[in-house]
Amino acid sequence: MSEPVSQERIDAAKAQLDSHLVDVINWHFSPETGSPFWLEWAANAGWDPRQEIKTSDDLIKFPHFQDEWLRDEQNERWVPKQWTGRPFVVFETGGTTGMPKQRIGWDDHKFDYEEFSDHLDDEFFPKGGNWLMLGPTGPRRLRLAIEHLANHRGGSCYHVDLDPRWVKRLIADKDFEAAKKYKRHCVEQAAVILKHRKISCLFTTPLLLEALDELINVPDAGIKGVFCGGTSMTPQTVRFSVEEVLDNRAQFVPTYGNTLMGLACSRPISAADKYSITYHAPQPRAVLRVVNPDKTEETVPYGEWGRVELTTLTKEFFMPRFLERDEAIRREPFGRFAWDGVAEVRPFGALSSTTIEGVY
Amino acid sequence: MSIPTIPVLRKGVEYASYDHVELKSVRTGEVIARVAQANAALIKRDLRRLDRSCLAGFSVTELVAMTKEAGRHFMESTLPVGDQEQTPTDYIHQLSETSGLPHSLVRRNMAKIHQVFTEMETILAGLSRGLGLDVLDRLYGQQNGIPVAYFPTANFLSVVLPSNSPGVNSLWMPSISLKTPLVLKPGREEPWTPLRIIQSFIAAGVPAEAFSFYPTDHEGSGALMEVSKRALIFGDVSTVQKYASNPGVEVHGPGWSKIIIGNDCIENWREYIDVIATSISANGGRSCINASTVVVPKYGREIAEAVARKVAEVFPRGPEDPDAILSGFANPRMAEMMDAAIDAGLQTAGAVDCSADKHDGPRKVERDGCTYLHPTILYCASWDHPMAGKEYMFPFAQVIETPQAEMLEKLGQSLIVTAITNDESFLQEIMACPHIDRLNVGALPTSHVEWNQPHEGNLFEFLYRRRSIQWQHQPAS
Known part of the structure; x- marks a missing residue:
């Protein structure tokens, strides 16, 4: 499927990104507004990003963001000076044991999901409709974000308690029976809620949607739209969900996202396009590049595989050039997205190693 | 095409x-x-x-x-x-x-x-x-x-x-x-x-x-x-x-199929070499019905040497050669692992690779881009040797000397046993042995199949269960 974007729009998007980038850099690296972490980092680095970062092409001057910093630093060190004393929310990511990595925030997640909401089809995600969140809960950005999305669209959100770290631990211990039992435990709760409450929208992961299908007919249970994410999905997985689990009666909206980025939207998926999935970052608040894994300052040519690199650019959180644990195909700008996309995302090195993505 | x-x-x-x-x-x-x-x-x-x-x-x-x-x-x-x-x-x-x-x-x-x-x-x-x-x-x-x-x-x-x-x-x-x-x-x-x-x-x-x-x-x-x-x-x-x-x-x-020769037949061991060799190498030695262990009361080394000579007639040939029996490995790493495991096992004293001097070159060879393992017959002095009872997916077997009175207790689970004996009392003991799935009595290759003799489980009994039934009025048959 091709929906080319004019060079004029691409240039305009780039200009918007550069302007936003300069604002964010000035915010994080100015003594009046910046966070202790980034001010100290700049002092040690020996260069002033405010002077040297003028366009997104300059971002490669930053080294890769080390996500261990999110574990090792006190969270107060990430608070921009202007917001000192303002209570923050804490979102956690990754890990199974020990100190988790944390990202603080205030309103970014709300903003991301409100924008996402603007592009949801009201026919399948009806305004005022209730949601069920069948995905990772606890200190997860997604848990609050889905509830906010439901509320923003005039509905309420039901939850099933799900601890993904426990699932990862069971799988790492090769206790597959317990992992299956836990998955069943979660999905059974979801089926009960769907049976007894009026719910039209669902957030879940690909594997949990398949597991839910083992217990109930999802569209017959009243679900009109499924917002799906959390793990990678192949075109075959998406096709199976769309054509069989949802029987082409409920809309399937795949997304790529995490606590550090927010939410990357997918181009519309279709059988004609063989359910290929391409995601576009919520630019200018985040930028995704597909880079040569051996020379990460270079992006790979369009149509080629590379490692996904994420830069997050908001006043709440600055994270330059974080190398994701994913690889993808670099795609051209498309439709309303006047910037690059990442396609067929899968765990980095998926063809040569085993990565625990979880059964959730 | x-x-x-x-x-x-x-x-x-x-x-x-x-x-x-x-x-x-x-x-x-x-x-x-x-x-x-x-x-x-x-x-x-x-x-x-x-x-x-x-x-x-x-x-x-x-x-x-x-x-x-x-x-x-x-x-x-x-x-x-x-x-x-x-x-x-x-x-x-x-x-x-x-x-x-x-x-x-x-x-x-x-x-x-x-x-x-x-x-x-x-x-x-x-x-x-x-x-x-x-x-x-x-x-x-x-x-x-x-x-x-x-x-x-x-x-x-x-x-x-x-x-x-x-x-x-x-x-x-x-x-x-x-x-x-x-x-x-x-x-x-x-x-x-x-x-x-x-x-x-x-x-x-x-x-x-x-x-x-x-x-x-x-x-x-x-x-x-x-x-x-x-x-x-x-x-x-x-x-x-x-x-x-x-x-x-x-x-x-794994089949762990075996051939055992009783005291009464062992003096005629030369007559059974072809049956033993066929049991080991038929179908390229890839089946669970191939013999992987030969248990004899004596002449173990001589039998191992004779079987090794016979199975050496099986060697890598081109895929279209009508006499080809040996199969190449779809995954060459499997051949490497088996070859290495056998060499490692032979480091322990008490076993001899009787095939080593009977095939051309090393055990693992390449031909036409395909990896093969030459048939390999070991003589093991006892069941305690690490190679005793091993089974691999190519013509491979050990010959182990064991007194007849100890054979059945050493046998272990065996999909097929070819028992070469006419000794009625020994045969009775073999018949009562619970570890044998299919028994060939006499010099029949382990790979010999008779279609009215199911082995490896019974599919009918697996797919149907008998139910007790009592009729008030017996239906006409």
Whole structure:
């Protein structure tokens, strides 16, 4: 499927990104507004990003963001000076044991999901409709974000308690029976809620949607739209969900996202396009590049595989050039997205190693 | 000819999956086929909806007749493979290229499979101990004047197949005549044979809905096993252990088949060398019915040397050589691991590689781009040696000297035992031994098959359970 974007729009998007980038850099690296972490980092680095970062092409001057910093630093060190004393929310990511990595925030997640909401089809995600969140809960950005999305669209959100770290631990211990039992435990709760409450929208992961299908007919249970994410999905997985689990009666909206980025939207998926999935970052608040894994300052040519690199650019959180644990195909700008996309995302090195993505 | 795409079959209907793996020639690396892959959830969804109705309208007699006709198609017809057609010659070539089997072995396996098609009535009689075929149509009747009734244990039979030998497909083929639809997960390098058998059945009039065919990955296999009430699975020792306590799973693991010679026959050992060599090397030594241990009361070293000389006549030849018996390895790393394991085992004193000086060059060789292991016969002085009882997927065996009185306690689980003895009291002890699945009495190769003698479990008893029945009014038979 091709929906080319004019060079004029691409240039305009780039200009918007550069302007936003300069604002964010000035915010994080100015003594009046910046966070202790980034001010100290700049002092040690020996260069002033405010002077040297003028366009997104300059971002490669930053080294890769080390996500261990999110574990090792006190969270107060990430608070921009202007917001000192303002209570923050804490979102956690990754890990199974020990100190988790944390990202603080205030309103970014709300903003991301409100924008996402603007592009949801009201026919399948009806305004005022209730949601069920069948995905990772606890200190997860997604848990609050889905509830906010439901509320923003005039509905309420039901939850099933799900601890993904426990699932990862069971799988790492090769206790597959317990992992299956836990998955069943979660999905059974979801089926009960769907049976007894009026719910039209669902957030879940690909594997949990398949597991839910083992217990109930999802569209017959009243679900009109499924917002799906959390793990990678192949075109075959998406096709199976769309054509069989949802029987082409409920809309399937795949997304790529995490606590550090927010939410990357997918181009519309279709059988004609063989359910290929391409995601576009919520630019200018985040930028995704597909880079040569051996020379990460270079992006790979369009149509080629590379490692996904994420830069997050908001006043709440600055994270330059974080190398994701994913690889993808670099795609051209498309439709309303006047910037690059990442396609067929899968765990980095998926063809040569085993990565625990979880059964959730 | 362009590259065929081997399809997923969902109740006989081709499904064009977006996921594929490439099947390459083990000799040249050339892509021979693309194999569509079924995702795990798709398999589970299908199996939840599968029932026996597609075969219910046929009598067993009709299905047996169709099975016989399917045998002709298997041997002679051009049959579909996804988007292309396959002649018998194409089948031989394609299977040989992706499995490493020489054409001669593929042909022999074809002949074996053909016999299963044509001998189905005999096989059913063996499985059911002569039950009238009409009993399976009505699920009740009489046998030897006694009322009997049976009920099916599952809506379908699932089979997770290996890639080592096409002959293993013979085990599931009676399922159709037993009115039980099939769900097959082919081995990675060997989708050819199960698909050709399926297409033969369909060409003979068996409803396509009776066949689901799911090339898939490890997760897909797990899903299939999870939702199947009756499943056959082929695997190694860990697979055997995993399903040991599951009565719904019949595991086909290593055979540990053996030959034992009694005191009364040992002085004539030279007469048995051909039978021993055939038992070890038939079908390239790839089957669980190949002997991997020879147990003798004396002359162990002499017998090992003589068998090594005989099996040395089996060596790597070109794939189209009519005398080829040895098969190349589809995965050369397996050959490397076996070769290294044998060398490591021989570091322990008490075993001798009697084949080492009887083949050209080292044990592991390459020919025409394919990796082979020369037949290897060890002499082991005792059962305590680390190589005693080992089994590998090529002509490999140990000869172990053991007093006759200790043989049966040392034997362990054995799929086939060929017992060369005329000693009635020893034979009585062997008959009572609980570790032997099939017993060949006399100088019969372990690979010898009689179709009325089921081995490796009884498919009829697996798919049907007997029910006690009492009638107020006995129905007319």
